[in-house]
Amino acid sequence: MTSIKVPIIENILEANDFVAEENRKIFSEHNIFCINIMAAPGAGKTALIVKTIELLKDKIRIGVIEGDTASVTIDSDQVVMAGAPAVQVTTAGECHMDAMMVRKGMEQLPLDDLDLVIIENIGNLICPAEWDLGSHADALVASVAEGDDKPWKYPNIYRNLDVLLITKTDLIPYVDYDIDHFKSGVEILNPGLVTFPTSAKTGEGFPAWTEWLLKKTKAAAEK
């Protein structure tokens, strides 16, 4: 018998990362692009997702995995009304989603019939940054109402992002928010990060953002 070296899975994050890697493989095998959307509570994740579905649903097939700390279906109901299958994963008070929750959500989605899976993470700027879910891209939604100092206050979440969505730009006239100051903070943490200023109310920025997402989704399908 030859000696087989089995590395021990050391900690909860390592186990998580193992499942995340598998999730990513499963998505890729189905030619699906998966994006994980993070944000503070009330930043406008659901409004962004609903509008994105409305604009893209005739071009690609979209499924959503909704993370919620409580078992209310407010968000998933809105997503279903917008025309996409949604699975709600309740974290029962946990402060972030993990790869296993996403796996359970994936099992409920018709993966063979999807091109894009959007994960709506728990509203939290700290804990979700640590947990790989198995997505191909990580996005952050940052509302102008939160203030322009957030990159300095919550730097970790900005470091590994692939795309940043500034939301509620229609509120800029009514809040103290200097978009250049905000962007200068982001630039320190994540140079050259793709950034879309958007408003779900006025539609500003949605053509550019959905074009970016469509391009990524099509590239994943062609792999």
Next chain:
Amino acid sequence: MTSIKVPIIENILEANDFVAEENRKIFSEHNIFCINIMAAPGAGKTALIVKTIELLKDKIRIGVIEGDTASVTIDSDQVVMAGAPAVQVTTAGECHMDAMMVRKGMEQLPLDDLDLVIIENIGNLICPAEWDLGSHADALVASVAEGDDKPWKYPNIYRNLDVLLITKTDLIPYVDYDIDHFKSGVEILNPGLVTFPTSAKTGEGFPAWTEWLLKKTKAAAEK
């Protein structure tokens, strides 16, 4: 020898609660009222604290313990400028403050010369709800820009509050926010909760809120 039963401290929360109880006792021995202010990122905790200090600093002596995930001093600088001693406690990426962090902050404050200590918790609606810091009251700051569905989405944090501050009411005309819907959700979780709608911009609600806080502080001093 008589048998002495020593209960074992079982978990991290039990150890935390032990320190928290001590913190509360130390505050009380110094005739200090301590309030823990929680919120989502960007809800306006710092603006509320700064304005509260400005309005109360001639009546009572206020100290602030600032929790931050990163070692930036944006918030504590603002508090010091408003005229109160502030200690910044950096959680080094942790998603909440705990009783030990507060203890370390207390050690840096001139407790003999204070009537009120305000703890500005980390911006997070989930994790801070679990951790007793040793305060006499827990407050939540909820901005109207976050939306009126938050009690349903983040119920745990509403359950044990002593006071609720609705902030940025000046934005109500520009956002979809039904204050009665919001309050109806709060009422289910925490019936009769003392609630102050406020705007740091217009000053709305600050006379009532600061009067409540002053009354609590004076009652603590007389005990």
